[in-house]
Amino acid sequence: MQYRQDILDKDYRIADTPIYDLKEHYDFIIIGGGSAGSVMANRLSEIYDWDILLLEAGPDEFSEISDLPIMFPSLQLSPLDWKFKTEPSDYYCLAMKNYQCNWPRAKVLGGCSVLNAMLYIRGNRKDYDNWESYGNPGWSYKDVLPYFKKSENMRIPEYQNDYYHGRDGFLSVENFRYHSPISQWFLKAGEQMGFEVRDVNGAYQTGFTLSHGTLRDGLRCSAAKAYLRPINERENLDVSLFTIAEQILIDKGSYQAYGVDIMKHGIKKTIYANREIILSAGAIQSPQLLMLSGVGPKDHLYDLDIDLVYDSPGVGQNLQDHVAMGGGTYLFDAPEEYDDMGIGFKLNKIFTTENVDEFTQNARGPVYWLPEVEVMAFVNSYYQNRSEDWPDVQLFFASYAENTDGGVFSKRVAGLTDDFYTAVYENILYKDAYNIIPLLMRPKSRGYIKLQDDKFKTPPLIYPNYFSDPYDLAVLVEGAKIGYALSQTPIMKQYNSRFNTLKIPGCSNYEFLSDDYWGCQARHYTLTIYHPELVKWGLITISTRLWTLDYEFVVYTILG
Template sequence: MALEELTYGATRNALQGAELLFILFLRFMIILFRPDIVDRENRVQPPPTSELLARYDFVVIGGGSAGAVIANRLSENSNWTILLLEAGDDESFVSEAPLTFPTLQLSNMDWQFKTEPSLNYCLAMKDKRCNWPRGKVLGGSSVLNAMLYVRGNKRDYDQWSELGNEGWDYESVLPYFKKSEDNRIAELDGSPYHGKGGPLTVENFRHRSPITEYFLQAGRDLGYETVDINGAQQTGFTYSPGTLRDGLRLSTAKAFLRPCSSRKNLHIATNSFVEEIMIGETSKTAYGVKFRRGLRRYSVYANCEVIASAGAIQTPQLLMLSGVGPADHLLKVGIPVIQDLPGVGQNLQDHVAMGGLSYLIDAPKHEAHESHDFSFVLPKLMTLNTVLQFVRNETGPLYLVPECEAMAFVNTKLNDESMHDFPDVQLFLSSAADNADGGLFGIHGCGLCEEFYAGLYDDILYQDSYAAVPLVLRPKSRGYIKLRNSDPKYQPIIVPNYFDDPRDLEVLVEAAKFVDRLSLTPTMRSINARPNGNVIRECAAHEFRSDDYWRCQARHYTMTIYHPTGTCKMGPVTDSMAVVDAKLQVHGITGLRVIDASIMPNIVTGNTNAPTIMIAEKGADMIKEAWRHYAGGPMNRRSTSKLQSPLDWHVNEQREEIIRQTRSSLQKITELFETDLPVLNEIRDNEDYDYD
């Protein structure tokens, strides 16, 4: 047995080396044959630090799924200056090929966060810590994700509104989904739920494994229709729609930043890590940020607003580093409290999922397809022909994401039957189980221990299979983000508290039973679908596939679907745990908004990228409305003032606070009179005015 284990391990290790060579070869071939992917003319060209200004009208922190949208929309006003600060660099060429999605995790485009060790979940992961990938790159996590375009359920947004967030009901947010969208799925043309002509192209994946048809038919066997999950009805099965253009990944950087990066009033600074938002201790007004670029630190000032779009992990971290958050926690780590907001970093939600639901199949042999491509087996596709198909014919398996070729939104017996079309489980239906890629997704992406993977999959390595990954759509458990210390360089403490509410675990148990029922449908039995018979060693005390076994499996093979939300909760001032109001303004702080997934009061019933883009579209409109009478600050008057490069943080913050307060007051007077008074403009826009 030891010899067999050694052989299996050697096979997997050899494949991992081949994967690296395959990716390098793919990159080389893209450079040679796919100028549309290289796209040198349109990629963002960040200005050197010497070209950055000392003051902008708006400073946006984070160039991800939300920040890219905000920078685009605000810079549509040519009188305003915008600085977008992104800690990472531009996305790689290889990331645009959908199949490469798992290889992007733990790359230099990933912050590589991990949850704190737990005895309740992630038990099969290295050090009992789940990997939490987050994008450190222009486009943020839209560069790392599986490209799925899912909006959530109508009730999600109606419930947000019922919590006191006026203007966030479904009818109010639908126009913002449609504003971004350029739907290219033919059968959805003319739908009142979809948009045309927006920056964000939505397509079906160009390549599809034949087994995907079986998934949808199996759903029909169980009474579930094939539906547009972003339309009138969410419950049902579907081919996965994606944020794709011509079959390639469409990140928000590609969709929103490249088209506007040449605007004179927009500076996009990459490799710029924000360490603090500058907030006046007395005025409680945000007036700029401190950031590090290269070996130097800089301060940059905002005439109007600072917008935090760093995501559900780093936005609360940044607020706390800046003195906004739970007072007791800030004092404990040595940070002076500017605004006591207990909800910062709390209310962390994620769609917890269960891995390991794997089924072997016998691929059919008939004229419609070759048996070797019926499901996804990685070694069979790592060939010269696969690369040539991609770079020359723009076809082939590099255009698919096997982990989620189809999706389903279904109901378990635990769901409230009175809530029509409000499913409690989402299934990702994969044309490959974990055995099919030698651990690329499970070991590399999720962080599974080698021994755990080997026990489940080594003796069925690279056999035809499929998998289903169920996730809890409306988890009851809540986690938190806290600072490790006062140093911005240290990653925060991430505690998701999966299964803290036992109902979440029971939903996964019922979801596993549903997946088993799916395997027993006539459609799946026609390809001899059968469960992987290998038992999880740590769960062997329980009857195989019993409720207790499923509970044990969920605690061991715990998965994130990369949907952290809720850590800067939106809510009225009467909600003690709310961080921002319905205009996304931070409670108690002037000139500071949070616009990203962290503002969700409750996580949406589906993937979070499309809702985050919607939030950014709506947030940008709120800013435009708030500053509709603002004609632009002095930097738009051909000022030559450039960003200084101090070696420390010493700045005249009192003077900056006075300037910021004065300009804010003048803006309010201008809005009151609903006109631009010449004398006010002269004072407001005169950079040399004696404020002292």
């Protein structure tokens, strides 16, 4: 890394405020220095008169790895991951060890933006408009678009002057610097199926695109890099790393949150807020901390001997996720001009001294590659009104598959069992292959989160209840079939594209590639696309009673 001082970024790193330098009072205390917390710290500290404290349980990011797009999956299950797992199920995650899916969540300044796939994707126009129609002024598409533009530093030349994009924001957006030629096949295949190749963050969402990334000069642009490093000299902002907020202190009479008990390097301290406490500890730990602080379903808190502050049955409920189906592996014959290393991702082809030199000395090459999602598409399943631009399925196209990495990334992060991997991939190890992964845009199934005990360090119990609404499985199957149809387009057939015929163990009694087979595959190779959320927008204006949030995301009192 001595050649890449830009990655070390020494002058702009965030200094950790030692515990003995923390003040007793701040105007605002932000719990969780992830994507949301980093933005809040930046925006609030624009007001010089306000003192801000940002609390983050993890360290600063280890940029040597996290900055490199090719290393995307490697930080999962590392010390920067809380390493959550779903509770065992007999209906989904069946190909995973102990029937539990991994649910990575980052423990680092910048939060999940430090270990995410860097894909820059906005929500659909109609979703925002629906939120507003449920009684949440300020959340329509026309209202949120200016904020997307304000936050964005669009660096893709053709979009820089586009109405839908901004150039002056903190978060830079670029194309990935390296692509496999297969990415062009995917785009062509989309066109051959009648889709447009377009900016899916622009006027219309339905269509195909090369993935846009939250990248700066080809490297990851985490929320910490985007929003915190540029303001590292603001004197009214303290950032306390390695700091766990263990409890939010709430006055039982006024329901006003007034302080936070923290633990840093084994030392406890209470810090008080003059104005607001902002809870941005992510989708899992925000409800966990609320319940530990006495706000949650009263029976559950009673069972765990947690002192009830406010009976709020909605806390931990309404859990939903963009669930996906893994295992959409298609083999193909690489054109003759490519040697036996093929043209997609192969583990032994990437980590070579040549590629490392190319990266360190010329800032080029496969280190700048995100093979997992080279291209993405938003499409309508059979269940969705196709005249509307409101797709219900997203497809990820990877110039890589579980067999091409020898299981080093994919098997490990998904938690696939050895038996599953052996049955489905061992006979095709390192053969040219690509993946198509369908995921749901608007799942109907709802899960929940519960505490195991009254301690923050004990992971909460996560029940995603994937496919508890059968509609979700039906839509996902349709998404897989659209992916399959794409594999049969003339451009893909030109390379003898064919589905991996090694059957999923547990699904062999179903006719191969029938709807039942696809459904069985989804229930075995169930994948989180890492987007859990719990906010119930329909109730948001009264949700200060349920959730401590209102539509302005003010979190400082329970009753609004």
